[in-house]
Amino acid sequence: MKTILALETSCDETAVAILSVGNCRSGPPVGRISPVANSELLASEVASQFAEHEHFGGVVPEVASRSHLLHAPRLLERATSAAKVDLPNVDAFAATSGPGLASSLMIGASIAKGLAIGFGKPYLAINHLEGHLFSPFFGESELKPNVALIVSGGHTMSVFVRGVSDYEIIGRTVDDAAGEAFDKVAKLVGLGYPGGPEIEKHARDGDSARFDLPRSMLDSDNFSFSGLKTAVRYSLPKIGVIPNRGDRAGPRRSGGGTQAKLRNQSAGARLLASARDEMVADLCASFQQAVIDVLVRKAIAAARKYRVDLVTISGGVSCNQELRKQLLEACERGGFEFKSAEPWLCTDNAAMIAFAAMLQLHRGFQSSVTEEIDPNLALA
Numbered sequence: 526m527k528t529i530l531a532l533e534t535s536c537d538e539t540a541v542a543i544l545s546v547g548n549c550r551s552g553p554p555v556g557r558i559s560p561v562a563n564s565e566l567l568a569s570e571v572a573s574q575f576a577e578h579e580h581f582g583g584v585v586p587e588v589a590s591r592s593h594l595l596h597a598p599r600l601l602e603r604a605t606s607a608a609k610v611d612l613p614n615v616d617a618f619a620a621t622s623g624p625g626l627a628s629s630l631m632i633g634a635s636i637a638k639g640l641a642i643g644f645g646k647p648y649l650a651i652n653h654l655e656g657h658l659f660s661p662f663f664g665e666s667e668l669k670p671n672v673a674l675i676v677s678g679g680h681t682m683s684v685f686v687r688g689v690s691d692y693e694i695i696g697r698t699v700d701d702a703a704g705e706a707f708d709k710v711a712k713l714v715g716l717g718y719p720g721g722p723e724i725e726k727h728a729r730d731g732d733s734a735r736f737d738l739p740r741s742m743l744d745s746d747n748f749s750f751s752g753l754k755t756a757v758r759y760s761l762p763k764i765g766v767i768p769n770r771g772d773r774a775g776p777r778r779s780g781g782g783t784q785a786k787l788r789n790q791s792a793g794a795r796l797l798a799s800a801r802d803e804m805v806a807d808l809c810a811s812f813q814q815a816v817i818d819v820l821v822r823k824a825i826a827a828a829r830k831y832r833v834d835l836v837t838i839s840g841g842v843s844c845n846q847e848l849r850k851q852l853l854e855a856c857e858r859g860g861f862e863f864k865s866a867e868p869w870l871c872t873d874n875a876a877m878i879a880f881a882a883m884l885q886l887h888r889g890f891q892s893s894v895t896e897e898i899d900p901n902l903a904l905a
């Protein structure tokens with residue numbers, strides 16, 4: 526039995542996790558299935574910095590790294606206490622070493638290296654994308670080759686995964702990442718940050734056929750979402766939606782002042798507001814469906830091309846229930862197995878980094894403590 530402690534500080538989430546690894550099922554792969562060790566998550570702590578960055582309208586690197594410095598020691602304490610593990614008894618220390626914000630990556634990597642040196646244990650530098658990539662297998666003891674869709678705020682790519690560290694990039698976005706498009710469109714229509722959950726919430730009541738939005742680069746392996754975002758921007762004046770922060774805070778708050786304001790609104794104004802809300806819902810649903818159509822079509826095409834039995838999806842955007850549902854249905858129609866990570870594992874966390882570190886340890890990999898972080902670290 527071994528324990529791995531991992532830190533994730535690549536962007537605006539500080540996270541620490543402790544994974545217990547037992548029953549090493551080593552040995553040759555059986556067919557195309559590779560056995561790996563059984564693992565159990567002992568602790569997973571995440572501190573999101575949304576509030577710190579929201580009023581800047583995006584992630585500010587210096588604010589992020591200062592915040593990691595504040596949160597990390599507290600999370601380390603909470604994680605070790607929840608896991609009932611003392612730091613000297615941890616068997617390996619891991620951290621995300623890229624891709625991400627340089628000054629943020631440095632915090633987690635420095636802490637993990639310091640602990641590894643101090644306690645004389647191995648250090649593992651883990652690729653953030655590899656963390657996402659294997660999150661659908663979290664806690665399982667076997668890996669299968671698959672076509673993986675990684676859809677997050679910083680990345681959108683499809684990858685042919687033969688096994689651990691054996692990847693071929695099939696396609697990637699040539700402009701915005703899918704999550705970035707969700708965030709930018711949410712901002713355009715006056716919704717909050719992060720935009721993905723906000724758009725999903727509004728899309729539930731919307732008509733996805735109301736707006737005819739583009740599905741770009743359908744015949745390519747690559748992705749493009751910036752044309753879709755621009756099409757949404759052009760739709761706004763046509764339907765009379767003006768992004769307005771004051772408006773969005775009003776009717777959704779439950780305070781008595783707001784209720785009083787609503788009662789005082791003229792019937793005409795209320796009618797206008799409700800028509801506008803309906804159009805925002807329709808626009809959100811139409812945008813979300815355009816993204817889903819592209820992701821589903823490319824995932825299935827790649828699975829056919831690379832002759833895999835399994836399609837996986839990971840990254841923050843894969844929290845989206847409608848995307849998961851439609852991709853599952855498309856996989857069932859196409860005769861593919863489908864796997865997605867549990868929603869809490871889709872957005873940035875350290876459990877997925879600990880799991881990737883466990884897979885790397887299992888194949889005998891460990892890093893030098895002199896290894897530098899790499900903001901542009903490639904997956905393949």
Ligand code: KG4
Binds near residue numbers: 703704721841
């Ligand atoms: O994986 P992640 O936490 O961070 C990166 O590695 O980038 O992904 C964050 C992204 C954000 O853009 C957020 O808007 C998006 O994931 N996201 C969603 C949903 N939840 C988070 N997008 C669509 N629907 C969601 N429910």
Ligand code: ZN
Binds near residue numbers: 653657677841873
């Ligand atoms: Zn991520």
